[in-house]
Amino acid sequence: MSMNVASAPKTSTFQARINPEVKKEVEGILADCGLTLTEAFNAFLQQTLNVGGLPFLLTKDGDKVLREQAIALLMAELKAGEDSAKSESDWVSEEDMLAEFGLNT
Structure with missing residues (x-):
């Protein structure tokens, strides 16, 4: 059974260490798509569930x-x-x- 990430309760946190310059550039790209980094990560999680593996x-x-x-x-x-x-x-x-x-x- 595949969970819907968008409607699932958000009670867990995830932290990752990334280069601040990379983060800033990625956030700009995602903003152009109308997404935050959190929304993009949740979309990645949903696609991972949908395909049963990495979505790329x-x-x-x-x-x-x-x-x-x-x-x-x-x-x-x-x-x-x-x-x-x-x-x-x-x-x-x-x-x-x-x-x-x-x-x-």
Whole structure:
């Protein structure tokens, strides 16, 4: 059962030692998003509960893994779109599509 962090009673405290310059910069970034450091930390806790682990990748090749996952997802979506056309008559020609959107040249 996943708890809702936002509505859960806040009776425990958490302290962490961080660089004051890093804290100030992070607080500025979060303020631009409309969040306090406490709210962002609670969002992190909620996402950790939601996914049952860290809500982001911690790998040396994290960007490569994310790119590969994104490409796989896009390829699956492309395949699903192609498979949804039952016959050639379901396809719209490039010329007809451009005309439909008023993009004739």
